[in-house]
Amino acid sequence: MPQTVKGVISRSKGADVEVVDVVVPDPGPGEAVVKIESCGVCHTDLHYREGGINDDYPFLLGHEAAGYVEAVGEGVTDVAPGDFVILNWRAVCGQCRACAKGKPWYCFNTHNATQKMTLTDGTELTPALGIGAFVEKTLVAAGQCTKVPEADAAAVGLLGCGVMAGFGAAVNTGGVTRGDSVAVIGCGGVGNAAIAGAKVAGATTIIAVDVSDAKLEQAKHFGATHTVNSTHTDAVEAIRGLTDGNGADVVVEAVGRPETYEQAFYARDLAGTVVLVGVPTPDQQVTLPMIEIFGRGGSLKSSWYGDCLPSRDFPMLVDLYKQGRFDLDAFVSERIGLGDIEAAFDKMHAGEVLRSVVEL
Numbered sequence: 001m002p003q004t005v006k007g008v009i010s011r012s013k014g015a016d017v018e019v020v021d022v023v024v025p026d027p028g029p030g031e032a033v034v035k036i037e038s039c040g041v042c043h044t045d046l047h048y049r050e051g052g053i054n055d056d057y058p059f060l061l062g063h064e065a066a067g068y069v070e071a072v073g074e075g076v077t078d079v080a081p082g083d084f085v086i087l088n089w090r091a092v093c094g095q096c097r098a099c100a101k102g103k104p105w106y107c108f109n110t111h112n113a114t115q116k117m118t119l120t121d122g123t124e125l126t127p128a129l130g131i132g133a134f135v136e137k138t139l140v141a142a143g144q145c146t147k148v149p150e151a152d153a154a155a156v157g158l159l160g161c162g163v164m165a166g167f168g169a170a171v172n173t174g175g176v177t178r179g180d181s182v183a184v185i186g187c188g189g190v191g192n193a194a195i196a197g198a199k200v201a202g203a204t205t206i207i208a209v210d211v212s213d214a215k216l217e218q219a220k221h222f223g224a225t226h227t228v229n230s231t232h233t234d235a236v237e238a239i240r241g242l243t244d245g246n247g248a249d250v251v252v253e254a255v256g257r258p259e260t261y262e263q264a265f266y267a268r269d270l271a272g273t274v275v276l277v278g279v280p281t282p283d284q285q286v287t288l289p290m291i292e293i294f295g296r297g298g299s300l301k302s303s304w305y306g307d308c309l310p311s312r313d314f315p316m317l318v319d320l321y322k323q324g325r326f327d328l329d330a331f332v333s334e335r336i337g338l339g340d341i342e343a344a345f346d347k348m349h350a351g352e353v354l355r356s357v358v359e360l
Contacts, residue, residue, distance in 0.1 A: 002026060003033075007117075007135030008341050009125065010059040013051040016342050017061060017134075022125065023118045024137050027073035031113045032142040034085060037153035039133040040064035041336075041344040041356040042161050048128050049345070056126040060117060061341070062134030062358070063089055063127075066157030069145060076142040084150045086318075087160050088310040089129035091143030105172070105309045113139045129161075134341060136360055146310040148318045154335055154357040155328035156318050158189075161305075162355070163331055164313065166193025166254065168306015169277035171201050172313075174250040178202030183239045184224075185264055186254035186278055187215040189331060189354045192222045194252045194277070199223030200326060203250075207242055209235045209263075212351065221330055230263070239267040247272060256280040262288070271297040277306070335359050 007022035027033050039062040048059045069083045079085060090110045092099055098106035112130030117139055119125065125132065132138050148156065166189065170176045182198040184191045187210040198206050199222070208219035209228045216227035228238040240247050247269035253261050256278025264274045265288060293300070306313075320326035333353035336344055344356035 003137060004120065005136035006338060007132070008061050008338055010049040010057065010061055012057055013055070014049070017049060019338050021120050022060065022135050023120060024135075024139050025115045025117070027071050027076075027139060028115050029074040030076060030142055031073040031115065031139060032069050032076060032079060032145050033071045033137055033139055034067045034087065034145060035070045035137050036065050036067040036133050036135060036360050038066055038157045038360065039358045040158050040160070040162065041341060041348060041358065043348065044161065045128055045134075046345050046348065058119070058123065058125055060125040060127045060132030060135060063087070063129040063131040064158055064161040065131065065133035065138075066153040066160070070137060072142060079142055079145045079147055083145070083147045085145040085147050086157060086310070086314050087131050087133060087140060088144050088146055088314070089131055089161070090305055090310070091141045092309070105305075105307045111141050111143065113141050115139060134338060134358060146314045148315045149322065151318055151322055152329070154332050154359060156321060157357070158328060158331050158355055159314050159317055162189045163193040163328065164308050164317070165277055165303070165306045166190035166252075167197035167317065168308045168313065169252050169254070169275045169303040170194040170197035170250065172307040173277075173301050173303035174252060174273050174275045176201040176203050176250050179204055180249040181205040181207075181243045181269070183207040183209060183248040183251045183264070183267055184219075184254060185209040185235065185251065185260050187212070187219045188254065188351070190277060191252070191254035192219055192331070192354065194254060195219055195224050196222040196326060198250075200320065205243060205248070207239055207248065209239070215351070218354070222327070235263045236267045243269065246270070249273070250275065252277060254278045256284075258284055258286040261286050265292075265300070268296070268298060273299045273301060275301050275303050277303040331355050332357050
């Protein structure tokens, strides 16, 4: 029998979100219903509300979530009712050319639930990133559920998006390893996760760059060995100065702006790596001298979802968290209810929080 639960939707561009009744169908083949325990408030949800993703309103917001599998549909074998899971928005197909090459984190044919959740009048909802988790229960493709050891849902649920994106940008995409020097430009949730990832991987010099002294102070907690406020100091010169004049082995750009990308490009060492994980807008462009691209060697990479493979990365990171080696608790700025999401958007936009987390 379909269930009616409370959830948060964005009904039209720029309008305040609403708590409404949502109808969740029974899971069909390859699907699962998950009882949501927590869901982080991510910039992507605000982008949906503002029409920055598409205009398929109304949106069921939320995607950075953890909870318990309540029911599964026909053919589902990887998870079962009662499993504690983190939701992911890239359920790999296992069959496309990327998966066939043994690189499923690049899967070109990720999938979501086939059925739609609706309002009580039958209006179909578009779930954010194919998840829609600002809701008591949600319907997803079973492949979007990754079973992990039980832990504080508010903390580990953040692996579903922002923290994984930052950690993976440093470790998976950037290939940070012991002894490396790393610079991270932009110290929000994603940037701090990149700093934490660099620390876990054994980087010895980790330079945090931001325009906020408060964020830079916070970055020290996650593992930054040096901080640079780029409103007062030239970021490129500072990074070079902290790396014997050479530049960093890996520079992670977690802002998504042309000027900070240029800083990242010039702040890397010869044969170093630049990783773009900040999300640019479609109109932004960057111009670089081709001789500099050629002469510096190395790699210019983008990182989408931290090049993660949830089945590989989520359990490992939860283990690190439970061992006290990866402080996910520090990313949780506040715990809130479904009715507090609009205020959380304001705090996020003002840079007052790393993550507000909705607990259900």
